[in-house]
Amino acid sequence: MLNKPIYFDHAATTPLDKKVLEKMLPYFTENFGNANSQHVFGRNAVKGVDEARDSIAKIIGAKPGEIYFTSGGTEADNWALRGVAHAFKDKGRKIIISPIEHAAMISTAKALEKEGFIIEYMKVDGEGFVDLDHLKSIVDDDTILVACMMANNEVGTIEPIKEIAKIAHEKGALAFSDAVQAAGVLKIDVKDLGVDLMSMSSHKIYGPKGVGLLYIKTGVRIESIITGGHQERTKRGGTTNVPGVIGFAEAFRIADENLEENAKYVSSLRDRFIKRVLAEVPFVKLNGPVDGAKRLPANADFSFKYIEGESILFSLDLAGIAVSSGSACSSGSLEPSHVLLALGLPDELAHGSIRFSFGKHNTVEEVDYCVEEIKTAVDRLRKMSPLFKAEGEINYV
Amino acid sequence: MYNEKVMEVFKNPKNVGEIENPDGIGTVGNAACGDIMQISLKIENDVIVDAKFKTFGCAAAIATSSTATEMIKGKTIDEALKITNKIVVEKLGGLPAQKLHCSVLAEEAIQKAIEDYKSKQKGA
Numbered sequence: 403m404l405n406k407p408i409y410f411d412h413a414a415t416t417p418l419d420k421k422v423l424e425k426m427l428p429y430f431t432e433n434f435g436n437a438n439s440q441h442v443f444g445r446n447a448v449k450g451v452d453e454a455r456d457s458i459a460k461i462i463g464a465k466p467g468e469i470y471f472t473s474g475g476t477e478a479d480n481w482a483l484r485g486v487a488h489a490f491k492d493k494g495r496k497i498i499i500s501p502i503e504h505a506a507m508i509s510t511a512k513a514l515e516k517e518g519f520i521i522e523y524m525k526v527d528g529e530g531f532v533d534l535d536h537l538k539s540i541v542d543d544d545t546i547l548v549a550c551m552m553a554n555n556e557v558g559t560i561e562p563i564k565e566i567a568k569i570a571h572e573k574g575a576l577a578f579s580d581a582v583q584a585a586g587v588l589k590i591d592v593k594d595l596g597v598d599l600m601s602m603s604s605h606k607i608y609g610p611k612g613v614g615l616l617y618i619k620t621g622v623r624i625e626s627i628i629t630g631g632h633q634e635r636t637k638r639g640g641t642t643n644v645p646g647v648i649g650f651a652e653a654f655r656i657a658d659e660n661l662e663e664n665a666k667y668v669s670s671l672r673d674r675f676i677k678r679v680l681a682e683v684p685f686v687k688l689n690g691p692v693d694g695a696k697r698l699p700a701n702a703d704f705s706f707k708y709i710e711g712e713s714i715l716f717s718l719d720l721a722g723i724a725v726s727s728g729s730a731c732s733s734g735s736l737e738p739s740h741v742l743l744a745l746g747l748p749d750e751l752a753h754g755s756i757r758f759s760f761g762k763h764n765t766v767e768e769v770d771y772c773v774e775e776i777k778t779a780v781d782r783l784r785k786m787s788p789l790f791k792a793e794g795e796i797n798y799v
Numbered sequence: 800m801y802n803e804k805v806m807e808v809f810k811n812p813k814n815v816g817e818i819e820n821p822d823g824i825g826t827v828g829n830a831a832c833g834d835i836m837q838i839s840l841k842i843e844n845d846v847i848v849d850a851k852f853k854t855f856g857c858a859a860a861i862a863t864s865s866t867a868t869e870m871i872k873g874k875t876i877d878e879a880l881k882i883t884n885k886i887v888v889e890k891l892g893g894l895p896a897q898k899l900h901c902s903v904l905a906e907e908a909i910q911k912a913i914e915d916y917k918s919k920q921k922g923a
Contacts (some may be wrong), residue, residue, distance in 0.1 A: 713856065
């Protein structure tokens with residue numbers, strides 16, 4: 403084992419950048435004021451929040467007044483979906499989403515279905531890309547919102563958001579994109595993409611947990627889901643998470659300044675890893691795009707045939723490597739990953755999936771160590787598997 | 800989530816494999832729900848003298864397979880049939896609630912392997 407545990411789960415969350423922490427600290431103590439207060443304490447807090455809002459707006463090509471801070475990506479997704487549905491319920495009832503959205507979207511869409519909205523799903527191909535022709539054929543005058551994530555959290559597929567937004571607008575529907583995995587990783591210009599709403603989160607880019615945002619283009623009608631005071635131009639109640647917002651903006655600034663350099667570095671780790679696993683581990687399938695340019699730079703997702711993902715996860719955990727799995731056993735449900743099933747994977751392969759997501763602090767040494775540990779773990783588990791004997795043993799060296 | 804005992808058994812499971820020409824064999828579960836367990840037995844005069852398992856499944860499924868096969872070795876088939884998933888889980892010091900269904904598979908696989916043995920006896 404290397405001398406400290408290896409973290410390959412950056413798509414789940416990232417460690418807080420120390421520079422971000424430093425920037426946040428005064429806002430817990432000296433500048434503790436409520437950003438809604440009139441006095442000097444409040445003014446100091448609101449000054450920090452305004453600067454944070456300006457900074458993020460500039461990075462994504464939005465106006466500061468179009469940025470609404472939330473408690474994270476899940477709240478922003480909930481707000482976009484429920485808020486638009488409720489604001490436009492007299493215009494239409496149909497909402498179209500991709501089948502590989504995050505649970506924050508899928509669960510909210512299902513809740514809206516119970517309220518009487520019609521949820522339709524886009525088609526995706528075997529690599530997770532949305533079928534634009536199919537989308538065109540299902541967007542109609544009754545459609546109020548088309549929603550597709552900018553990049554998938556499990557298999558890393560980068561979706562053609564610009565084209566999707568265009569198709570939505572041709573029929574007068576709004577376009578929303580969950581950019582939780584993309585913000586700070588891929589260059590985002592909301593005006594160029596043409597989206598009406600976009601959600602983002604702080605803790606995926608070395609910022610603090612518990613803060614995110616919803617971009618709402620000027621003029622887009624939306625109902626509030628968290629009602630309260632006059633925070634966020636009366637659209638989202640609740641005392642502003644001042645240190646969180648400050649940290650989010652600082653993390654976003656650092657991510658944006660180093661965006662190309664980071665992408666180049668983590669994708670070099672990813673490519674080395676993918677190449678070695680495919681060459682050295684038999685009976686393995688890479689899930690998601692083969693073309694690295696169309697895949698999140700940090701993401702590698704494999705299905706290891708004949709064995710189950712959670713047992714691989716814990717084998718690697720015992721070897722000091724932290725990863726995640728799309729197997730049912732890992733999620734606490736009985737169903738394997740809905741994303742992998744939507745990509746057409748059979749149950750057995752969906753249960754045998756492991757996601758590796760790299761970060762800026764990872765090293766080539768860690769990647770190489772992981773490949774060796776995968777070989778050991780997979781070999782051990784296959785020797786235990788009743789499926790392996792039936793299909794693979796003869797060819798397996 | 801898993802206790803140390805479960806992780807220890809998962810790390811070093813006993814009785815992995817398959818008995819050649821078993822006196823009884825049982826396979827339960829399916830790939831759709833993510834768990835398949837096979838238990839093979841060597842039985843002499845209704846006493847289980849050897850038991851082996853092969854499992855496609857999570858750490859809990861592998862740990863319960865190991866512990867269940869350990870517990871039935873040396874027992875008569877009637878005694879073995881009395882070993883429930885609850886007893887196996889207790890031996891492991893408990894499992895997270897959402898993992899209890901994995902332990903049921905071990906009980907079912909043992910029952911199926913013993914049924915297989917009994918039906919072979921009748922046929923002989």
